[in-house]
Amino acid sequence: MEWKLFADLAEHADGRHVTVDVEHGETVGDALEALLEDRPALEDRVLDEEGALRSQINVLRNGKDVxxxxxxxxxxxxxxxxxALFPPVSGG
Structure with missing residues (x-):
């Protein structure tokens, strides 16, 4: 399964496209865990101190926020x- 990462999240993961090993029937959360496993800088950016997904991080499956x-x-x-994993988006 491939993740597409945007903005500073790609920098923390050392790439805009990252492939992770997940089995059929696993969840988006399992794929996220696999993505963060060896990427502590990305994990710190995506998860809060309690290990929960930060509210401003967007996780998309097939273009829809999970x-x-x-x-x-x-x-x-x-x-x-x-x-796909997106940081907060702002603009004007």
Whole structure:
């Protein structure tokens, strides 16, 4: 499964595209955990002190924020899913 990372999150992960090993039936949360596993700088940016996803970080599955989906990070992955991680976006 490949993650697309944007802005400073890509810098913390050393790349805009990162592939992680997840099995069929695992969740978005499992894929996020695999992404953060060997990337402490990215983990510090994405998770708060209690290990929860920071409110300003956006996790998308197939272009939709997983927090707006019923299962959230427990949403099961399917073949062909696209995952993305975005920092806060502002503009004017």
């Amino acid at each position: 927090r707006s989906q019923e299962a959230g990070l427990e949403t099961e992955l399917e073949a062909g899913d696209e995952l």
